[in-house]
Amino acid sequence: MSVKDTQIPSILDIQDKALLLPGRPQFWTSHHMAEFYRTTPTRVAEQLRRNPERFPEDFWFELRDDEKAILVTHFAGPNRVNRGAMIGFTKAGALALSGVLRTPVANAVSVQIIRAIVAMEQAAIYDTKRMLLKLQTDITKxxxxxxxxxxxxxxxxxxxxxxxxxxxxxxxxxxxxxxxxxxxxxxxxxxxxxxxxxxx
Structure with missing residues (x-):
């Protein structure tokens, strides 16, 4: 079954939705994963529960109420966030979902997520190199x-x-x-x- 490009999130869209909270690794919410994989947050959470061996502790976490409140305030409206449990998926967890979500776009979405993560890592390395170069230049100045x-x-x-x-x-x-x-x-x-x- 072919997958239309319009059904696949863009690399930029995946990157833009990545979140950071104090003490947490970069992550996407279960709502984001549902959006990317064309399913529901309930289905995402269900597959997480059914496949614990595929999702070790460093692949996901459940957001606390205070963390959800931050998302409501800064990143999304209450209709998207503050209803029941919300799961955060790290980069590894986002990729692992492709192995358990049987949606028509799962394989194509996992490829896009890999591309997005690689681009994010490359950007982080580039920014670090620029920062080190600036610090070295400051010393000579x-x-x-x-x-x-x-x-x-x-x-x-x-x-x-x-x-x-x-x-x-x-x-x-x-x-x-x-x-x-x-x-x-x-x-x-x-x-x-x-x-x-x-x-x-």
């Missing part, structure tokens, strides 16, 4: 960063750093904490006490 980086790598302490530069103590300390927060140095110069919000 700020001489104070170069001083701190070199002295930390050489094992010199903060007092030696201060004596050898023309920067004030507060300015050196502020720059060192900025670098630590951005991951530009693995630790503060020796003799500089970690602050409350510094990385351990």
């Amino acid at each position: 700020k001489p104070i960063y170069m001083w701190i980086k070199n002295y930390v790598e050489a094992g010199f302490d903060f007092e030696e750093l201060w004596r050898d530069t023309n920067y004030s103590r507060p300015k050196l300390e502020r720059a060192a904490r900025e670098m630590l927060a951005q991951g530009l140095i693995p630790e503060l110069p020796k003799g500089l006490q970690p602050g409350l919000f510094d990385n351990a």
Whole structure:
């Protein structure tokens, strides 16, 4: 049985519906999965219950009431979200559904989801590379960063750093904490006490 292109969600549509909540991996709701696979949320939940061996704990989770409230407020209206239990499917869970949902579009949808996930991972890698390049560029643009980086790598302490530069103590300390927060140095110069919000 052929599947019309109009029945298959686009890669962009799949990506746009991916959600993030504090403490949760990126996911789609059971409503999204039902929409993608051309079935109902009830059917999606039913297949999850019937096939526990295909859906380990890292493939899905049930949203708490406070998480559903966030979705209602920021992502969807109450008619779509706040009725009964709602399931979140991780990337792996979204793919696993294609093996248990016997809909005419299941195979084609799973291919689209794979393409969407690959594109999302590639975009994340690209963004990370850009961020690292920007941080490296910032170091070369700020001489104070170069001083701190070199002295930390050489094992010199903060007092030696201060004596050898023309920067004030507060300015050196502020720059060192900025670098630590951005991951530009693995630790503060020796003799500089970690602050409350510094990385351990």
